[in-house]
Amino acid sequence: MKRLLFALFAVLSVLVVACGGEQKPEAAKAPDCEKPIKDPNDPKPMALMMRTMANYCDTMRLRLLAGGHVDSVEFPLMPFKTAEPTDSANLVPLFYENAARFEAAWRKLMADTLNQQDDYSLVIASCVDCHNSFCSGPLRRIKKLPLDYREER
Ligand code: HEC
Secondary structure (H helix, E strand, O other), rough: OOOHHHHHHHHHHHHHHHHHOOOOOOOOHHHHHHHHHOOOOOOOOHHHHHHHHHHHHHHHHHHOOOOOOOOOOOOOOOOOOHHHOHHHHHHHHHHHHHHHHHHHHHHHHHHHHOHHHHHHHHHHHHHHHHHHHHHHHHHHHHHHOOHHHHOOO
């Protein structure tokens, strides 16, 4: 119970922090995802869940690199595919197919006890996959999530 409360608190604080927004306009590269980036202070539920997932991945990445383990209590699957999006034109069959693949990858990661690093890499590949089709703006953020990402100097 304590742990659950802590997880809830973590989610809320992540949301609050994420609402500060760090996206810059990149409309030319992402015409299909213009609005969430242009107006980061009035995000729709789907955009908020995406930010939470990205923050989860930051934390999971560091944990796994340190040899630790992640689980679905701390990092629950976000029900983003049924959440209100900024642009409902994205809700086409390919979006749901990508979402299903992503969810399968996330569940596999959380269920695994042996090789979570590989599972995590598949999760990030699923983020990239969907974003290549629907919303390329956040790819700059997602690019920093793979385990072998190194800050460019
Ligand atoms: C099935 C498709 C799909 C998958 C999988 C997916 N995304 Fe998204 N993502 C979207 C769409 C569509 C939006 C735009 C949401 C909106 O504005 O309502 C978005 C928005 C975002 C945003 C911008 C949110 C903002 O501030 O407006 C980030 C960051 C993001 N995704 C990160 C991720 C990460 C990290 C993953 C994997 C852990 C991921 N996404 C997986 C489709 C996807």
